[in-house]
Structure formats: C-alpha cells, structure tokens
Amino acid sequence: TTSFGFSYTGFITVPADGQYTFYTSSDDGSQLYIDNVLTVNNDGLHGVVEKSGVIGLKAGKHAITGLFFQNGGDKVFTVSYQGTGLAKQIIPAAALYRINVVANSIPTANAGADQNVAANTVTLTGSGTDADGSITQYQWTKISGPGCTITNATNAGTTVTGLTSGTYVFQLTVTDNLGATAADQVQVLVTIPATSGNKTVKVNLFGGSNPITDLQWNNWNLLAGANSSNFLYEDRTASTIKASLSGDLRIADNGTNYATASTLPPSAVLRYNSFATSQRELNIQGLNPSKSYSFEFFASRKNSGHKSVYAIGNLTDTINTDNNVTDVARFVNIVPDNTGSIKVSISRIGVYNYLGGFTITEQLATIATTAKIANANAGAEPVAPATKIFQGETLVEVNNNTVSVYPNPFVESFKVQLNQKAAGEYVMKLSASTGQTVFYKKVSKPASTVVETINVGNLTAGTYILEIISVANGSKSVHKVIKN
Numbered sequence: 001t002t003s004f005g006f007s008y009t010g011f012i013t014v015p016a017d018g019q020y021t022f023y024t025s026s027d028d029g030s031q032l033y034i035d036n037v038l039t040v041n042n043d044g045l046h047g048v049v050e051k052s053g054v055i056g057l058k059a060g061k062h063a064i065t066g067l068f069f070q071n072g073g074d075k076v077f078t079v080s081y082q083g084t085g086l087a088k089q090i091i092p093a094a095a096l097y098r099i100n101v102v103a104n105s106i107p108t109a110n111a112g113a114d115q116n117v118a119a120n121t122v123t124l125t126g127s128g129t130d131a132d133g134s135i136t137q138y139q140w141t142k143i144s145g146p147g148c149t150i151t152n153a154t155n156a157g158t159t160v161t162g163l164t165s166g167t168y169v170f171q172l173t174v175t176d177n178l179g180a181t182a183a184d185q186v187q188v189l190v191t192i193p194a195t196s197g198n199k200t201v202k203v204n205l206f207g208g209s210n211p212i213t214d215l216q217w218n219n220w221n222l223l224a225g226a227n228s229s230n231f232l233y234e235d236r237t238a239s240t241i242k243a244s245l246s247g248d249l250r251i252a253d254n255g256t257n258y259a260t261a262s263t264l265p266p267s268a269v270l271r272y273n274s275f276a277t278s279q280r281e282l283n284i285q286g287l288n289p290s291k292s293y294s295f296e297f298f299a300s301r302k303n304s305g306h307k308s309v310y311a312i313g314n315l316t317d318t319i320n321t322d323n324n325v326t327d328v329a330r331f332v333n334i335v336p337d338n339t340g341s342i343k344v345s346i347s348r349i350g351v352y353n354y355l356g357g358f359t360i361t362e363q364l365a366t367i368a369t370t371a372k373i374a375n376a377n378a379g380a381e382p383v384a385p386a387t388k389i390f391q392g393e394t395l396v397e398v399n400n401n402t403v404s405v406y407p408n409p410f411v412e413s414f415k416v417q418l419n420q421k422a423a424g425e426y427v428m429k430l431s432a433s434t435g436q437t438v439f440y441k442k443v444s445k446p447a448s449t450v451v452e453t454i455n456v457g458n459l460t461a462g463t464y465i466l467e468i469i470s471v472a473n474g475s476k477s478v479h480k481v482i483k484n
C-alpha cells in the first residue's frame with residue numbers, strides 16, 4: 001500500500017547535561033516528542049523536508065516518540081541529533097532502548113511524622129521518591145481542621161501559620177516525571193495553652209464581602225442577621241461572648257483604600273460601617289458577671305457632619321466619625337449585670353450613627369484612667385439637688401456652679417450659658433422624655449463665661465431634659481427645656 005502510518009516509542013540516552021538539537025527528515029509528515037514534549041514538528045503532505053527543534057536535557061535516559069505517515073511518493077523518515085560532545089548524526093541504535101512492558105512505577109510520598117504542638121505555627125517536612133524517574137511536583141493541602149495558612153504549598157517542606165487549638169490533617173501529593181502521583185497525610189494536634197493575661201475578643205462588622213483576614217478578629221456579617229454566633233478570643237480559643245444589634249442594619253462601604261493610616265483598629269475594620277438614623281442598642285451577652293471588662297468601639301465614614309455617641313449606663317463617649325482614623329470610644333471597669341449582659345446605646349449627632357467594630361477585654365484588675373476614658377469606678381453619681389422648674393434662666397444649680405438656658409420655651413434653637421463653672425471640658429446632652437439622646441456635644445470652657453447655641457429645630461414639640469456634665473469629675477446639672 002502507498003498510504004500508512006506508524007509510531008516509534010522508546011527511550012534515548014544522552015551523554016551529558018545540555019541543549020540538544022533534534023532533526024527529522026521525512027516524506028510525508030512526521031513529529032518527534034522528547035519527554036512528551038513536541039520537539040520537531042515536520043507534519044503535513046510534502047516531499048523530503050528536514051526540520052529541527054532544540055530541547056534542554058539532563059544526562060541519562062529520556063522518553064522518545066517518533067510519528068510518521070506516508071501518502072504516496074517516496075518513503076523517507078530519519079531522526080538525527082547533535083549536542084554536548086555530539087556532532088550531528090543519525091541517532092545510533094546504541095543510544096536507543098525499547099520500552100519495557102512494565103508500567104511506570106508509582107512514586108512514594110512521605111508527609112512526615114505526626115506532630116503535637118503548643119504554638120500557632122508548625123513546620124511540615126515532606127519528601128518524595130520515584131524508583132524509575134524523578135519527582136517533579138509537590139503540593140500541600142489541608143484536609144481537615146480549623147483555619148490556617150500554608151505559606152509555601154508547592155515546596156517539599158513548608159510552614160503553616162495561624163493555627164488554633166484543634167486537630168489538623170495535611171496531605172502532601174507528589175508527581176513524577178511521567179505524571180504518576182502519590183499522597184501521604186500527617187496529623188497535627190495543636191494545644192495552645194490558655195493565656196494568663198487579659199483575654200480579648202475583637203469583632204469586625206461587615207456586609208458579607210471582603211471580611212478582615214487578620215485571624216485575631218471575628219467577622220460579623222450583619223446582612224446575615226442581627227444576632228452573632230459566639231465569638232473567638234484573639235488567640236482563636238472559644239468564648240461564650242456573643243452580641244445582637246437592634247435597629248437598622250445597613251452597611252456603608254468606605255472603599256478599598258480607606259483609612260490606610262489607621263493602626264487601632266486595622267484599616268479593614270473601618271472600611272465597612274453599620275449605620276442608622278435612629279438610636280440603636282448593642283447587647284453584648286455571655287460575659288462573666290464576676291469580672292470587669294474594657295470596651296473599645298470603632299467607627300469612621302467618608303463624609304462630614306456626623307458624630308456617634310456610645311453610652312453604657314450613665315457613661316458616654318463620642319467619636320467624630322468624619323474620616324476618622326484616631327478617635328476611639330473607650331469604657332473601662334464595666335461589670336455585666338447578673339445575666340452576663342452589657343447594653344450599649346448608640347445615638348447620633350448629625351444624621352447618622354456608625355459602628356465598624358469593637359473589642360471586649362477581660363480585666364485582671366481595676367484600670368486607672370484619665371478623664372478621656374469612661375470609667376465605671378469614677379465614683380457614685382452625685383445626689384440630684386432640689387429642682388426649680390420654671391421657664392427661662394437658671395433651672396438647677398449644683399455646688400453654686402450656675403448654668404443659664406434661654407429662651408425657654410424655644411422654637412428652633414436655644415442657648416446654654418456656662419457662668420460660674422470651672423474651666424474644663426463639659427458634655428451637653430439633650431434627651432427626650434423616653435430617655436433617647438437627641439443631641440450630644442462636648443465643649444471646652446475657658447475661665448470666662450461661654451455660650452453655646454443648640455440648634456434642634458427638627459425636634460417635635462414637647463419637653464426635653466438637658467444635662468451639663470463635667471468630664472473631669474462627673475458632676476452635672478439637669479434642666480428642663482420645652483420646644484413649641
């Protein structure tokens with residue numbers, strides 16, 4: 001017959017490492033593969049044509065396959081080579097070997113001995129062998145266990161970070177030069193001892209995408225529900241602490257490059273913020289009623305004209321959320337109620353209140369504080385003085401420090417005049433009869449009299465309570481104001 005085809009398959013031995021040029025001369029088409037790589041493509045219908053290709057080879061044996069077809073005319077197919085120490089020549093029979101009928105031997109993988117560790121990192125040392133070839137690829141994967149990071153998954157040896165207490169199983173898969181694979185597994189038992197210091201829960205609020213990747217932080221997806229699951233401590237051990245948030249659960253996104261200067265908290269915590277126009281309550285549960293806790297609240301928004309007021313009992317702290325990267329609301333020495341709960345009120349100055357994240361720390365002892373930090377042990381609230389209820393001028397006097405409020409009643413705004421009060425910082429807090437905070441502002445008073453204008457024309461008509469609170473010592477005066 002004048003039309004046929006065949007293939008030659010076997011092995012070729014090259015004497016040294018180097019670049020080798022292979023040639024095929026054929027009539028009609030031919031192809032030459034070295035180690036399953038197409039090295040010379042001389043395919044097609046044609047007379048005698050020589051083509052070549054170059055490939056780098058290690059000294060030793062390599063797979064070779066020659067394909068040829070004939071479709072009339074002359075019948076020609078030769079294969080030549082040249083390279084390190086070899087002049088161009090037809091490949092001699094002494095350099096060619098037949099394929100044994102025995103199949104490629106499966107390689108062997110060794111993932112190393114099982115380990116017990118008491119740290120959040122571990123080193124895995126694996127290896128692979130192949131009786132009739134070489135190992136060309138390693139791949140580590142986690143089969144089971146809590147979250148972690150495999151740093152160099154394609155190396156024979158690798159380090160795993162971010163471990164928490166629990167049992168892990170890792171698998172090493174090796175691949176030989178002919179594509180055969182084998183796998184072996186190793187078990188790592190992690191027992192991280194409980195910390196003897198303050199234990200902290202860190203919580204990031206987000207909307208279902210781009211959670212924080214720092215394993216010290218919990219991700220609470222508010223769009224999945226207003227009730228969280230139990231949080232983990234920053235060392236990834238379990239806690240009984242969880243939270244719920246009432247009111248609006250909308251999420252604002254400040255963008256990928258927002259607050260990059262922030263370090264407390266990380267910028268990723270400030271990217272997404274839950275926001276609302278009405279007062280909300282964050283209920284933190286699962287605390288130990290016999291312990292004291294510290295709280296930090298974080299909020300920031302890429303806009304202007306908004307502050308968020310956080311209150312625990314009669315303690316308050318305010319964050320100016322406008323492009324904020326430094327301001328934090330802090331409370332210390334807070335003791336939960338007998339059910340293990342703390343309720344945090346979140347209100348606004350401006351249009352919106354925000355919450356991006358928070359931390360909860362178990363205290364080992366009472367914390368001494370400055371006036372900036374809301375302190376539950378700052379002293380008992382002063383006994384309220386007798387109240388003189390009438391319209392205009394001074395309504396309540398505390399320790400002869402006089403405050404004037406006028407006009408009263410008011411329509412759009414009223415003025416607060418701090419007369420004999422000592423120089424320092426004061427909080428002006430206006431509340432509805434329901435207890436909801438509708439206005440909050442911190443002012444700095446010099447030694448002289450100071451006057452602040454309170455613009456609250458958007459309020460409904462009714463009676464409101466104004467508190468003037470000294471940041472330095474917590475003393476306060478209470479006033480009734482009426483909006484027509």
